[in-house]
Amino acid sequence: MAFALETLGHHVPSESLMTSFIGNGAGRLIHRSITGRWDGTAEPERFAPVSKLFFSHYADNVCEQSSVYPAVRSTLEELKDIGFHLACVTNKPTQFTEPLLAALDLDGYFSVTLSGDSLAHKKPAPDQLLHATATCGVAPQNSTMIGDTVTDIQAARNANMAVIAVSYGYGDKDDMAAHEPLAIVDSIDQIVEIITNPKRRRTCLEEVRL
Numbered sequence: 001m002a003f004a005l006e007t008l009g010h011h012v013p014s015e016s017l018m019t020s021f022i023g024n025g026a027g028r029l030i031h032r033s034i035t036g037r038w039d040g041t042a043e044p045e046r047f048a049p050v051s052k053l054f055f056s057h058y059a060d061n062v063c064e065q066s067s068v069y070p071a072v073r074s075t076l077e078e079l080k081d082i083g084f085h086l087a088c089v090t091n092k093p094t095q096f097t098e099p100l101l102a103a104l105d106l107d108g109y110f111s112v113t114l115s116g117d118s119l120a121h122k123k124p125a126p127d128q129l130l131h132a133t134a135t136c137g138v139a140p141q142n143s144t145m146i147g148d149t150v151t152d153i154q155a156a157r158n159a160n161m162a163v164i165a166v167s168y169g170y171g172d173k174d175d176m177a178a179h180e181p182l183a184i185v186d187s188i189d190q191i192v193e194i195i196t197n198p199k200r201r202r203t204c205l206e207e208v209r210l
Helices: 002-007 014-018 026-035 044-058 072-082 096-103 126-136 150-158 173-176 188-196 198-209
Strands: 087-089 112-115 143-145 162-166 183-185
Touching: 002 044, 026 044, 072 162, 072 188, 087 126, 096 112, 096 126, 112 126, 126 150, 143 150, 143 188, 150 173, 162 188, 173 183, 183 198
Parallel strands: 087 112, 143 162, 162 183
Antiparallel strands: none
């Protein structure tokens, strides 16, 4: 994003501010980054060239600075071995999602992968999550969303799913805590005990029925 803005002569927001703009898809990220506001909408003549350059540059560098967070791979393997159906649901466009997962060697873990343009509506709408659970043959109320933004938490709520947040992603921990997920974990391997422990799982199911 910074490359496209700087190349075209736009002001580049701070890294922390730009990070806070992530969560509702690439289009919203571009609008927010150009205007410097969460609710900002850029004029078409400003949006179009930035969008074109951003997508082109990102496609050429989709895994340039990407890496897998600690314990992610081992946690996915453990959950898959236990028998969990795993789905990847992101607001990132398909043209970036699939190459990125493949480059990081994560694509083999998921029964279904849904991107921001896979369906008519993306998170925080429940459509992607409901489609994923239906594809996996699991009821939403028996599923758990793992996310790193308020958008993820809202999507889970809208889909009647329990939700666990991780503290180390794009989202602000305090903002996520205010939306009261089942838990906020500092390492993704902590989710295994939560979703496999019968007592914690029962609490989880009771939560989404409220």
